[in-house]
Amino acid sequence: MSNPVLTALLERRSIRQYTNRPITREEITTMLEAGRWAPSGKNNQPFRFLVVRSDDPRMDRLADCTIYSHVVKSAPLMIGVFLDKNSLYHELKDHQSAGACIQNIMLAAHSLGLGSVWLGQMMNNAEKVLDILSLDPATYEFITFITIGEPAKEGSSSRKPLEDIMLEQF
Numbered sequence: 775m776s777n778p779v780l781t782a783l784l785e786r787r788s789i790r791q792y793t794n795r796p797i798t799r800e801e802i803t804t805m806l807e808a809g810r811w812a813p814s815g816k817n818n819q820p821f822r823f824l825v826v827r828s829d830d831p832r833m834d835r836l837a838d839c840t841i842y843s844h845v846v847k848s849a850p851l852m853i854g855v856f857l858d859k860n861s862l863y864h865e866l867k868d869h870q871s872a873g874a875c876i877q878n879i880m881l882a883a884h885s886l887g888l889g890s891v892w893l894g895q896m897m898n899n900a901e902k903v904l905d906i907l908s909l910d911p912a913t914y915e916f917i918t919f920i921t922i923g924e925p926a927k928e929g930s931s932s933r934k935p936l937e938d939i940m941l942e943q944f
Contacts, residue, residue, distance in 0.1 A: 789890060
């Protein structure tokens with residue numbers, strides 16, 4: 775396929791095991807910039823980011839917030855995505871915007887030859903995550919952490935046929 779955007783969409787996989795290669799500041803900035811450009815209602819840009827590296831003492835405590843702690847412990851980097859409650863425009867639209875932001879970050883990681891996975895299950899411990907990070911729950915809503923690193927092995931995936939998920943045929 776000659777379209778780089780469509781190629782990235784079709785080739786990106788969730789990666790849950792990483793090498794020890796550190797992620798550069800330039801790579802982090804590239805991923806955050808991609809997230810920053812996600813669409814949002816009225817261009818309110820309610821997402822906020824927090825970068826946690828593997829040598830950060832909070833990493834082990836954050837690993838305890840998910841049943842996928844082995845993924846967190848394997849990752850050289852995590853990017854936290856939060857919503858600033860003072861910037862919200864419409865709750866549903868702002869959550870959709872956060873999803874677009876996360877997808878942008880993961881596609882940017884893929885374009886840099888990095889792997890990532892969205893740790894959605896961690897939301898079950900949102901209060902604990904905010905406490906570990908010393909973030910005020912009256913100001914910030916925890917959305918997710920994305921683990922990021924050089925893939926230690928390839929990911930795999932499959933999809934249902936398009937006709938199986940269409941409500942009507944076109």
